[in-house]
Amino acid sequence: MSKKAVYVFGPARTDGAANMKNSLGGKGANLAEMCRLGIPVPPGLTISAEICAIYARHGANVVRKLIEEEVLAGIAFIENEFGKKFGNAADPLLVSVRSGSRVSMPGMMDTILNLGLNEEAIPGLAAAFGNERFAWDSYRRFIQMYGDVVMGLKPASKEDPDPFEEIIDRIKTEKGVRLDTQLDLGDLRRMASEFKALIAGRLDRAFPDDPWEQLWGAIMGVFESWNNERAKLYRKMHHIPDAWGTAVSVQSMVFGNLGGKSGSGVAVTRDTVSGEDIFNGEFLLDAQGEDVVAGIRTPQQITLEGSRRWARLAQVSEEDRRAQRPSMEELMPEIHRQLLETETILENHYRDMQNIEFTIQEGRLWILQTHSAKRTGAAMVRVAMEMLEQGMIDEKTAMLRVTPDRLDELLHPVFDHAALANARVITRGLPASPGASTGQIVFFPDEAEQWARSEFDVILVRRETSPEDLRGIAAARGILTAHGGMTSHAAVMARGMGKCCISGAGTIHIDPKARTMSVGDRVYKEGDWISLDGSSGLVYEGKISTRNADLSPDFDKLMGIAERYKKLAVRANADTPEDARMARNFGAVGIGLCRTEHMFFEGDRIKAMREMILAKDETGRHRALARLLPMQRDDFEGIFTAMDGLPVTICLLDPPLHEFLPQDDVSQREMAIEMSLSYEDIKRRVDELHEANPMMGHRGCRLGITYPEITEMQARAIFEAAINVKACGIVPKVEIMVPMVGTVREFDSQARVIRGVAELVFARHGSTVDYMVGAMIETPRSALVADNIGRQAEFFSFGTNDLTQMTFGFSRDDVGKFLLPYLKAGMYTQDPFQSIDQESVGQLIRMGVEKGRSVRPDIRLGVCGEHGGDPASIEFFHRVGIDYVSCSPFRVPIARLAAAQAAVADTVVE
């Protein structure tokens, strides 16, 4: 072994550094780095992750032979630094053993504390700290941890109780006590000996008394755990190479539970909620780190300022505060000063907000860990922009610091944090459209409209939604559905409107007749208040106040930076002038998908639409279409005007026709009367139009091919609208998209109709506008033959929702039935409707791009599926050479930032 296997860290010498994560793991590297910065870290050693691969191939004996000398030297180093000897019964050095890979990874071996202890050494430990109970408690905890984690004494099955806890429970029951702390020294002694007997009995080998044997067991246990099933599955799901391996850190123990001059806590260098640049944090006296995390005792604030703010919120008087919950700044001013110094060093050094774990052992501060602090979306933006301002980081770094998805939190209303604390969760569904909303339950779309008109706040609750529910959805504060996935109809519409929606909440049962919704035994009636958190999918009982998140100047600054870096353009999906304007405000440079079908549900239009569908022949269809024409033209005029000078991609009618017809008996009878037709005629036509699988039915350009007059009407409305607005000085940029193209012949036939109409309209008005005709690539077939289609189509827009459906072979309306269990079982590593499945759908898109460009090098390539707003997908789209993405208006800022990050990642080598 020529290469070093063991790296020590301590005040006297530190072999590692922050840039050695690959060998030392994240934790080991940071511990070494802190030592180099002169920060008080309990000394220790880290065994390199490279040894892990040797273990996997050759086993424990070879590894031990290989590294024994270095480990012994390392332990000697710790002993020297710490002034205690490992295995010295009189005053034992205790250590912790931890695993650590270069990326944080669950599933690996848990931490072992207090290693090095045995019965012989207990008096020594007790003497060293003057506390015999502490010594025995440390010992029994060590046996339990080691027995479970290293020796593998597990419950026989998931349903069985933990055998150690069984012993504890039995002793408590016999003593008639409830808490661990009520057990006396004898109980703890007995517990330790029963633990050891349990291990010997079940595993047929004795618990090791020899500290060295304990140590080697723990080291090999860490290496072994790298290849347990859970860790392997996690690595597979996250594409982490098996070869990386895990390091092992062995560190001297310090104790925060040695009385009033000891304690443990967590500090952060800035405010994690607002991002404001104020040091803050919490600590507990006479406690270990795990006690802070467990949340049984309420911790105290580190700073005086923080403590006073807490008192204000908790309505505690200054006297009481000072008496009962003083800050560390008041209690331990010296420790506080040291912490302040440390946080400044660490933040300046790492150039990011730090989360710092510390322990105070009998008046001495020890830093146990530091890492980048988790923060809210708002804090993310503020910290990045302020650090840029403070000259700590450069522009690109600042931009990369913000996770694009987290901007959502800034764009949608959120629940009032305090109000949420006491709220009761009813159930959980899919977080289909973010934001928070609160309102009264209504079960029918038309009634939702009525209630909303009377100024009620309404939550529309439906089994599932259909396009007919559009106006009810628009009127509601939020939508909750029992069926449907993240891209169900309700979800897509809600996201487009920036409206909160939870879909696929499968445990709720809706009884429309009784006007109730029930979850288990609980029944909620029409008019009852509920609250939805569309970002988490949680449904709450009752009314919870919400607040709008304002867009800060920091946000604008961030967007300005993104704008300068991104290469991928960002457009929006918008069907109305209002949406178009909102999208433009959010920075969209065009409309990438304007669906025309929603337009047919408004007001009287549905009637004309139904007449068109029910017409017996072409003449009848023409008559009804003539009535729809002026309405469509108005729509397009509004949208062209809103997008003056920016491109608008209009998708021709796409959904199967029966979506426009009433499906139930009563509505069909009403319609018969309204249209002076017999009920039987209407029923027959609806039956005729019924489809077994409408998603794969008579839709998209298949409609335009069988009924060219529909395409003609739509093309005419588009071109006339463009010419009309042009006359008013507006610049319309028209792109007409043919949906569900499968073969080049389909596209051709529709393009010919569109171009013919254009010539007619231009001739009649003596005016022309530029326009393009392109294909929506949303069936696998169209991607596979994109070279043929590209010869005729001036642009492609990848409809990734349908492309995902067809590639996987599931419908987004039905996927709710198995998506959650699938994600849990690791069948999919992500929801393929949220983030593009690069391996399959991505492969088809890449083919489409290459084939399209091979025949038409300047072909315009866009993406108009839901994935257009997903950062990971945007990174992929950037990489394969897509020109623009289109997403719902509320995701435009997210997409812009993601596009900029993708562009930077493309040029920067880390």
Place this chain on the structure above:
Amino acid sequence: MSKKAVYVFGPARTDGAANMKNSLGGKGANLAEMCRLGIPVPPGLTISAEICAIYARHGANVVRKLIEEEVLAGIAFIENEFGKKFGNAADPLLVSVRSGSRVSMPGMMDTILNLGLNEEAIPGLAAAFGNERFAWDSYRRFIQMYGDVVMGLKPASKEDPDPFEEIIDRIKTEKGVRLDTQLDLGDLRRMASEFKALIAGRLDRAFPDDPWEQLWGAIMGVFESWNNERAKLYRKMHHIPDAWGTAVSVQSMVFGNLGGKSGSGVAVTRDTVSGEDIFNGEFLLDAQGEDVVAGIRTPQQITLEGSRRWARLAQVSEEDRRAQRPSMEELMPEIHRQLLETETILENHYRDMQNIEFTIQEGRLWILQTHSAKRTGAAMVRVAMEMLEQGMIDEKTAMLRVTPDRLDELLHPVFDHAALANARVITRGLPASPGASTGQIVFFPDEAEQWARSEFDVILVRRETSPEDLRGIAAARGILTAHGGMTSHAAVMARGMGKCCISGAGTIHIDPKARTMSVGDRVYKEGDWISLDGSSGLVYEGKISTRNADLSPDFDKLMGIAERYKKLAVRANADTPEDARMARNFGAVGIGLCRTEHMFFEGDRIKAMREMILAKDETGRHRALARLLPMQRDDFEGIFTAMDGLPVTICLLDPPLHEFLPQDDVSQREMAIEMSLSYEDIKRRVDELHEANPMMGHRGCRLGITYPEITEMQARAIFEAAINVKACGIVPKVEIMVPMVGTVREFDSQARVIRGVAELVFARHGSTVDYMVGAMIETPRSALVADNIGRQAEFFSFGTNDLTQMTFGFSRDDVGKFLLPYLKAGMYTQDPFQSIDQESVGQLIRMGVEKGRSVRPDIRLGVCGEHGGDPASIEFFHRVGIDYVSCSPFRVPIARLAAAQAAVADTVVE
């Protein structure tokens, strides 16, 4: 021009030959070949198809300059041979002008007859044949043909009448006559002059009087027609290169309509229905070829034997026959002898059954055309095997002579030919499953069963079918559905059973309550007789008798030859021991797809299945599955026994669970009583299981993953059955297939369950069987990531039905709504559910094959979709390296022959 442009043919000299089809077109080459054989063909010339490309690039003037000299020389040759001069008014040589490409191709220019005639020459023509009316009639026909075809005088729109026919009608009305033959000389004269006036008026140019101008116009017209829209579309659809071009044949006219010593007819060298080696044919006295085709007069037989047979069938006495409809053999023994000589020469020369067109002009026989005769499937087999026997052709040629699809005619019942003649067609649907059947209409599956039990012949008529209809389908003689495509549920089941089925007959309206089916105004009640031709899709009124087609020794011989050549193995799709036995009889070497879902509909099983689905928890499901286990095991024992020694691929449960539940109110209430559950419970569960797009829903391995106990039960039934039959000396070869695989993780999870069960069963029984676990590749995703899946799966079977659905993005249940108009409009060149779409689905299969083999070189690759029985698809599968196809038992012989042909085509260079 160094190369020859014009090729003459005639007794004195013939430049061309049969092997020059590329230059001379099929017709020109055969005319030349016949001349070389000394057969009396009216002399003529052929302009090479290579000139067509020059015409397309450079136009008429260049072409004329290029070929004028050769054409003049060619016409001089004809004049010399025929003894008449072109343009000689005293005795004009008239010619026909025809187009001709190397493959027969509709859409090109029609034939022009009588070219070279003008008013000046009419007296000469009249004198030459002593018939003035004939001369004028020839002239007015020529003007009409030339004006329409060459000069392009067409009706203004589809709805307008033909302007020439309008003139004819007007003259007839004025004369008060009904038939053309009632018009006199003056009328014909007037007609000719009005035709010319019409042309001059509408086209603004005069009808050419000059024969040479006529000739050049016709030649250029042929070249021009190569690029008309219809021809271009046809070429695109049939992948015919534009560069091939068309030849032009100019041939001297002969006339069969010059009295009782003239005539026209068609002869065939063998019987086109039975294939028997007897010369036969029909002719009409005093008639032109077109009169024979038109079918207004009933023709007479050529041979005495044929004539006598006709008389027997028509119940005409020998005296009457001889008097009224004597054979050519009796009437014109010398012509008959010449014909007999000619047919022998031609068949021996071409080594195939010939269809020969001839004209007798005033006692002299002229042969106008010969080509391979169209024939029935039975004739195809018999002719090929007898010619092989007779030493005329070799084995490979004999095998290639039989179109595999036509074997269908030998395998299924057919209508009695005579009975069909008078049958009234009600409507036409998709020819979903071949064969003929006749029976009484029944609208409900259970009633179909009851009627059938009482020995009624039943046709089951349904809007669409569901798996629940299985027993009704099995009981019926045939199935007719209003919805669904060629691979709808009904169609697939019917084909599997070899039962006639017509699907997607969209014009029929079914009223189940009234128990009627109507087409337009006609109403058919329950119990009315109808007849279905599943090979053509025609639905007939009334009862039409059918007969079974027997399998001849020739058929067995053909199959024996195929067996020796084919490389692709042929398995069958079969779900029952009966089907398995039938498949084995037809030569299947295994079962490539045994679907288990059909098994759950039989008898009481559906009850247990429903209990399983309705179970509230795993325990309930286990209980119901335990009841299903022995039944499944029995099924598999039967199938393994039937297939002793041959592989059986069993596909795990695939369809969405709600297919097993009753969907209507009444059945749900019945079920509630039967199962002692509340109606509400059942309704709720059915609602919960409802899917918007079941084809893309919770099905396939997604079921097995969410309910592993189903997979466990099925695996256990399979392995226990295999071990049981093994104990009886049977050799089970087990292949378990996981359906609807999308990701390797899905496959893994199911494979692990299966292999776990295998170990348990083997251990319990102390016996093992070999087995494989493989994946059904039926989603685009699985083909795209076949390398990942192939690492785990021991075989792939491409489920091409679903793969086609997902790739195109349409469901086979709904495709009926637009498939027919789509095929008509050329959107698809073929039904992609019948023949694999090589461009897209084929591309995915090729990827799947390559990726699969790249990680597992010996991976077994099969195809189990409907395409496994389609010859064109089989050719493709052979080419991409598939190991076996699996198809319905009745298509096994077809697939075997197609596989052999593909193998021969692969090695033979023509």
